[in-house]
Amino acid sequence: MSLVADLRAVLGDEDVLEEPVELHLFSKDASLIRGRPACVVFPENTDEVAEVVRIAEQHGVPIVARGAGTGLSAGASPTQGGIVLVTTALQEIEIDPPNRSAWVGAGVINLDLSKQAAPYGLHFAPDPSSQSACTIGGNVANNSGGPHCLAEGSTTSHVLGMEVVLAGGEIVVLGGDAPDPPGLDIKGVIVGSEGTLGIVTRALVRLLPIEPDVRTLLMDFPSVEAAARTVSDVIAAGLVPAALELMDRRMVEAVENWLQAGLPTGAAAVLLAEVLGETEGVVSQAELIADVARANGATGIEIAANKEHRALLWLGRKSAFGAIAQLAPDYYLHDAVVPRTRLVETMAAIYEIADRYDLTMLNVFHAGDGNLHPLIAFDSSDPVVDERVHRAGEEIVAFCLDAGGALSGEHGVGLEKRDLMRASFTELDLDAQARLKEAFDPAGVFNPTKILPEGSRCFDYGGIRRELPDGVWV
């Protein structure tokens, strides 16, 4: 039987799409790279996912798992054809307040989980800007971050267990509420693996208690450098706020023009800081942050007066990418990370690169953990501009790596950044990663060609005879 016929025999006709317009809808994620799937499937439970995996293996076609398609690195773009497996029908939420955890279907939207947990005084810490659309499955696949990951860590710190379909359609439950399951931490390496090792159908996630009090500070600065220095100084003073976000003037203007969130449009840069905890604690922490900001020349310091005000400020921050649509049809952004001590010089370099390529650059990013989001607004239909955008992006990444940074802080490598992996890792490092992939997925069914550049496993190590590369790491 044909691929589609085999899939329909298991999933039913309505859960397998193959019309051209339907295939087009699922041909890319939120990146700029498009593929073309053979079909799109919507399994309704883990057993159906396992069946799809077996059918894909029989037909020798790849599977690209996809949640809401908000990914920015083409991790969910089906560039090798095959099956796009959409997880949105996996909708279970089972909250366990005494253990402060929840089993959550891969298709559950991030914000819906926190909304459902709120009556129990709990929430899910990772909060990507796309949290009102992105799914838990996508968060797990990308080890997603968000502003509040500064103090609480990215998704990986909040996944206690998972149900996953491995190669051969084997269904395995890993981890659980009890800490430190013995053996290799397989779930830990599946988090962030972008659907290349298996398909997570349910995750057991940690829920944190909602803190009793909060202070959200909005601070404006006469220069981006002053704001960046404030970030470095706050961390150096021994305070790790819940969130510490920076927006530059252009970004603030774009957001204000759209939403009127009350962000100061006159400032060169705006810092949004938040501290959570008991009242006595947040009051003193907010004072410390304000003191550091003033010492760095902050021209205005405002503390959100109430819940609505706080929500509006965060809406402004989290809507930043949406606001770009006013400026240009496309945007291209990297999410490299630099040590927090290198923020000031890195920001200066980023603006210099954008100016040199004559590009419209906006910045809004997780300054507290050094995770940059330099964003170039442009029209990708102009091939000349397109070329300049990509060259500028590569220069920015190169600068960040030279500064001791990392290629991606939270968006993932996907297809978009995989060829830059060679700038981060040695041949042996990439070979080790390729071996990991091989152990999980010997047939290469799960999201092939993502994360690792071609040829990562190309050389035969030759047992134990190969010499160490000269001078490295020794």
Added chain:
Amino acid sequence: MGLTSHPRHIAWLEVEIESAPDTGLGIAPHTIKDVVAILRHATERGLAVQVWGGGTHSGYGNPRDPDLIMSMEHFDEVERWEPDDLTIVVGAGAGIADVESRLVERSQSLVMSERPGRGTIGGAIAAGVSPLRRGRLYGIRERVLEVTMVTGDGRLIRSGGRVVKNVTGYDLHRLAVGAFGSLGVITSVCLKLWPTPPAAATVTLDDPGQAADITRPLALLDVNGVTRLYLWGTDREVDGQVARLKGESAPGHDWPADPTGAWGWSLRVPPSQTSEAVARLPDGWRHVAVHGVGEIRAGSESPDGAGELREWAESLGGRLVMTRGAPDRFDPWGSPPPALDLQRRLIAQFDPQRVINPGRLAGGL
């Protein structure tokens, strides 16, 4: 008991690796090249190598008698401490206590074991042993930003990076946490440090319920039946919390040592079962239980009652792990972990001859 329980063997057997005989030898390499050479040699000859840090986690698992003990004592250097970035790059053989004593000058901490003894950073990571503060500050795997290691077949690899947030590539560095060296010998790591706020207090309570008012304490412990609440923050914050609580308070943090006894245990249950787990400990077992986490450390003079306790823990999805004792009298790990075949395939990619700590990991891997 074999060679494994005698760390002093290492000191007097330390020799240049070029002249190393095949068996019964302790080696303390000075460079990564030496580690590579030792492991290639071991892989060629099928030798079992036990990696030695401070010896504090040497009781875990059921290892094969080693042909070689490789001490990481010379990998003890702080390569790079970036206090303003809250990161440190440090050799795996560095003592936790030694490094903490340096970090104190900038009020920073590794957030590893509170009473590490001779324990090393590499040892704690390989054994996956978390601090008692894990309910607030997370476990040891969340501290590990980058790992440099030499695989069982002698390849030098690095995973992760020297920044606090990173999703570049597969998290092999996190897979190394709790792997007991089954992928490779860790030579150095980059860790995420955490600032220590100015005020600290320990409050003794009648029962853990009295702490319900404190949203996220640093730790809430049951130490042999005594409930201790650990608070930290600004002066105002800690003073305010202490005033609200009924209980005797003392400034600073008095952390309990791991329970003593010929047999050591780590009982792991869902957090809501912590008190029940304590109630089920056999008579005479000393314990430190971490409320909100479900980890109970215990010590006893015999394994009597451990079988029943394990059965109960495993029925809840938990575990009773023997951390010290006689593996020929009691199975150290209990039921094998899931996806054992996958674990075997993974290990085969890194340590194909199974030379590093063979048999040590759960499932006899």
